[in-house]
Amino acid sequence: MTVVNIQGEVKDQLWRSVEVGEESGSLESAIVSLSTLKEHFDASDQSSLSRVGVRLTVEDDVNEIVEYAPHLGLIELVFSQFKDGRPFSTAVTIRRDYGFAGDLRASGDILPDQALFLVRCGFSTIAVPPQFSVEQFKASLAAYSVAYQAATDSHVSLVSDLRRSAVEVAAE
Amino acid sequence: MYVYDSIDKSLLNQRVAEFRDQVRRRLDGELTEDQFKPLRLMNGLYLQLHAYMLRVAIPYGALSSDQMRKLAYIAETYDRGYGHFTTRQNIQYNWIELSTAPDLLYDLSEIDLHAIQTSGNCIRNVTADPYAGAAADERDDPRVWSEIIRQWSTFHPEFSFLPRKFKIAVTGADADRAAIKFHDIGLKIVHDDAGELGFEVYVGGGQGRTPIVAPLINSFLPAKDLLRYLDAVLRVYNRHGRRDNIYKARVKILVQSLGVEAFKSQVDAEFGLLDPVLLAVDDEEVSRIREMFALPFLRADEIAGVRLEETFAESPDLRLWSESNTHAHKTPGYTIVTLSLKPIGGIPGDATAEQMYAIADLADRFSLGEVRVTYTQNLVLPHVRQADLFVLWSELDRLGLATPNVGLATDIIACPGLDYCSLANARSIPISQRISERFADLESQHDIGPLDIRISGCINACGHHHAGHIGILGVDKKGEERYQLTLGGQGNAESAVGKIVGPGFDEDGIVDAVETIVSTYLTIRTAGELFSQTLERTGHAPFKERLYDRG
Numbered sequence: 115m116t117v118v119n120i121q122g123e124v125k126d127q128l129w130r131s132v133e134v135g136e137e138s139g140s141l142e143s144a145i146v147s148l149s150t151l152k153e154h155f156d157a158s159d160q161s162s163l164s165r166v167g168v169r170l171t172v173e174d175d176v177n178e179i180v181e182y183a184p185h186l187g188l189i190e191l192v193f194s195q196f197k198d199g200r201p202f203s204t205a206v207t208i209r210r211d212y213g214f215a216g217d218l219r220a221s222g223d224i225l226p227d228q229a230l231f232l233v234r235c236g237f238s239t240i241a242v243p244p245q246f247s248v249e250q251f252k253a254s255l256a257a258y259s260v261a262y263q264a265a266t267d268s269h270v271s272l273v274s275d276l277r278r279s280a281v282e283v284a285a286e
Numbered sequence: 287m288y289v290y291d292s293i294d295k296s297l298l299n300q301r302v303a304e305f306r307d308q309v310r311r312r313l314d315g316e317l318t319e320d321q322f323k324p325l326r327l328m329n330g331l332y333l334q335l336h337a338y339m340l341r342v343a344i345p346y347g348a349l350s351s352d353q354m355r356k357l358a359y360i361a362e363t364y365d366r367g368y369g370h371f372t373t374r375q376n377i378q379y380n381w382i383e384l385s386t387a388p389d390l391l392y393d394l395s396e397i398d399l400h401a402i403q404t405s406g407n408c409i410r411n412v413t414a415d416p417y418a419g420a421a422a423d424e425r426d427d428p429r430v431w432s433e434i435i436r437q438w439s440t441f442h443p444e445f446s447f448l449p450r451k452f453k454i455a456v457t458g459a460d461a462d463r464a465a466i467k468f469h470d471i472g473l474k475i476v477h478d479d480a481g482e483l484g485f486e487v488y489v490g491g492g493q494g495r496t497p498i499v500a501p502l503i504n505s506f507l508p509a510k511d512l513l514r515y516l517d518a519v520l521r522v523y524n525r526h527g528r529r530d531n532i533y534k535a536r537v538k539i540l541v542q543s544l545g546v547e548a549f550k551s552q553v554d555a556e557f558g559l560l561d562p563v564l565l566a567v568d569d570e571e572v573s574r575i576r577e578m579f580a581l582p583f584l585r586a587d588e589i590a591g592v593r594l595e596e597t598f599a600e601s602p603d604l605r606l607w608s609e610s611n612t613h614a615h616k617t618p619g620y621t622i623v624t625l626s627l628k629p630i631g632g633i634p635g636d637a638t639a640e641q642m643y644a645i646a647d648l649a650d651r652f653s654l655g656e657v658r659v660t661y662t663q664n665l666v667l668p669h670v671r672q673a674d675l676f677v678l679w680s681e682l683d684r685l686g687l688a689t690p691n692v693g694l695a696t697d698i699i700a701c702p703g704l705d706y707c708s709l710a711n712a713r714s715i716p717i718s719q720r721i722s723e724r725f726a727d728l729e730s731q732h733d734i735g736p737l738d739i740r741i742s743g744c745i746n747a748c749g750h751h752h753a754g755h756i757g758i759l760g761v762d763k764k765g766e767e768r769y770q771l772t773l774g775g776q777g778n779a780e781s782a783v784g785k786i787v788g789p790g791f792d793e794d795g796i797v798d799a800v801e802t803i804v805s806t807y808l809t810i811r812t813a814g815e816l817f818s819q820t821l822e823r824t825g826h827a828p829f830k831e832r833l834y835d836r837g
């Protein structure tokens with residue numbers, strides 16, 4: 115799986131995905147399901163959590179990771195279909211309300227044309243679906259230099275109104 | 287009028303460039319139709335029965351004369367010489383080629399127009415009172431707030447893939463000319479006891495399969511919190527709205543299934559989490575936008591009305607037209623003029639390129655260069671001096687735009703229906719044309735008084751039939767076009783959903799049925815009683831009797 119950052123550059127893979135039922139051995143640098151996370155980790159175990167990631171589907175209740183979120187190394191939100199925009203809101207909640215500062219990754223059925231929206235909602239990496247190229251994502255991320263909304267971009271400092279936010283994104 | 291600055295312009299230019307590239311990729315075969323579809327829909331391009339249809343956004347229904355000229359140019363350059371104004375205060379072109387669509391969007395962008403968010407499951411083009419900034423009964427100009435919402439909702443990163451489309455409407459007056467309670471969010475500008483500006487917020491109205499008048503969920507939202515509150519509503523909807531069934535995906539279903547109180551408390555909880563400073567509507571930005579909508583100084587003319595009465599005495603036709611097609615302006619000596627796009631037997635909402643060019647010129651001469659589109663599919667010149675009324679009327683008459691029928695029986699709202707729309711069950715346009723011909727006589731129309739007839743070609747209700755005094759819905763019965771009749775809808779501040787009268791009719795039958803209803807009304811009304819009032823007093827019974835008991 116190819117993963118790009120918010121500039122559309124390919125990132126080295128530090129994480130591996132571990133499916134339910136395959137959790138043998140160390141879970142260091144593993145991205146696990148919500149149930150595996152709850153089964154194997156204690157929300158207070160900050161140092162272990164920083165080296166684990168959790169994968170949430172649109173059916174998972176995001177509230178269940180409230181306690182874990184501040185300490186997790188990575189959270190992956192899986193798009194079941196590109197039309198189902200729930201992960202956009204989940205991302206905002208995780209960044210804004212749960213104080214998650216680690217790698218927030220989007221995966222699953224994503225269109226390149228959604229890349230900038232993902233970044234603006236606080237995602238820091240995107241798993242490129244096999245039918246699309248890295249170049250498509252890169253081009254799409256650079257397609258707009260302005261935005262009307264103050265959003266949760268990790269690379270834009272939050273600003274306080276429509277116009278000023280637009281100006282700041284433009285000034286980047 | 288709002289004029290795009292460099293930020294608005296770069297966003298729009300980048301959009302046009304992006305779309306040009308998407309079309310190129312589609313034409314080169316790099317994109318399949320399946321992959322291309324969501325992209326073209328985000329630019330208002332639909333594949334209809336016979337060709338591509340492009341829906342151009344007219345934000346809050348307000349156009350400058352130059353923008354109107356450009357719409358005329360588009361009609362003659364890319365279409366067959368006409369355009370269709372819709373119940374969403376937009377314009378649709380029905381005969382578009384995919385290969386030239388990028389050029390079309392480029393041409394539009396030159397004059398700050400576009401097709402952004404005129405389709406797809408996103409926040410659609412904001413609609414508002416077409417008399418904004420002109421009406422005597424207005425508290426504040428809804429365009430200011432609509433423009434703020436337009437900016438906030440354009441390419442919103444979080445709310446562009448909602449469970450379903452999302453429509454917001456704004457009114458600044460109690461007389462609701464934007465049908466706000468039939469929208470996902472309806473906003474009415476109000477003042478609180480201390481005189482502070484804010485909004486009544488209605489959420490979860492709509493038409494379609496499940497017509498619902500939106501409940502009030504906030505009786506006073508301070509203006510500065512507008513975006514913060516919209517953000518909260520949209521986040522609750524995006525997270526919890528149904529996605530398993532397209533017919534249950536609108537926010538109205540979420541509001542109904544949770545219950546108004548529970549929905550409201552979820553919104554309040556989300557609102558509480560949002561940063562009040564970050565999302566506050568900035569005063570400076572409000573002033574910047576407000577200044578752009580400000581009118582030049584209009585000199586009040588108290589005696590123009592008196593002189594107009596004298597002109598009426600000489601021209602009864604002018605009087606008749608003025609009675610139905612003008613509305614009180616906030617400045618004495620001025621009036622708001624509605625141009626009827628409902629000539630007898632014509633296609634509701636259609637305008638030719640020549641008409642659009644001429645309207646643009648008339649707007650320059652008589653209305654400070656402004657034109658509006660109403661959701662009832664007419665056009666408005668909002669700032670006309672009463673002293674100019676006679677000349678304007680003569681010009682409009684020459685152009686076929688002075689039918690004195692606004693708000694009357696032949697001012698019919700009709701969706702494109704089976705003549706164009708791929709979702710239709712039945713034709714709407716020919717039915718509206720026949721009803722219009724049936725009620726052609728002007729004097730009798732004025733005698734019948736306010737009457738709101740609306741036709742939709744399928745349950746999607748683009749013709750707003752639920753909200754018509756007389757509503758007609760095209761249905762498919764074993765491959766045959768049939769028409770269901772509803773009575774008692776209201777699209778104004780009253781907002782009510784009409785009820786089905788009885789078994790449906792065929793094409794001839796529905797036209798007769800409408801006539802029967804009207805003649806029944808004329809027989810049973812008391813002196814001065816309007817159609818809607820009679821209906822409220824008597825209920826369906828006397829109408830039903832005449833419709834179905836004819837032996």
Ligand code: SF4
Binds near residue numbers: 701702703742743749
């Ligand atoms: S109401 Fe139905 S037929 Fe009419 S325009 Fe809408 S979708 Fe098409």
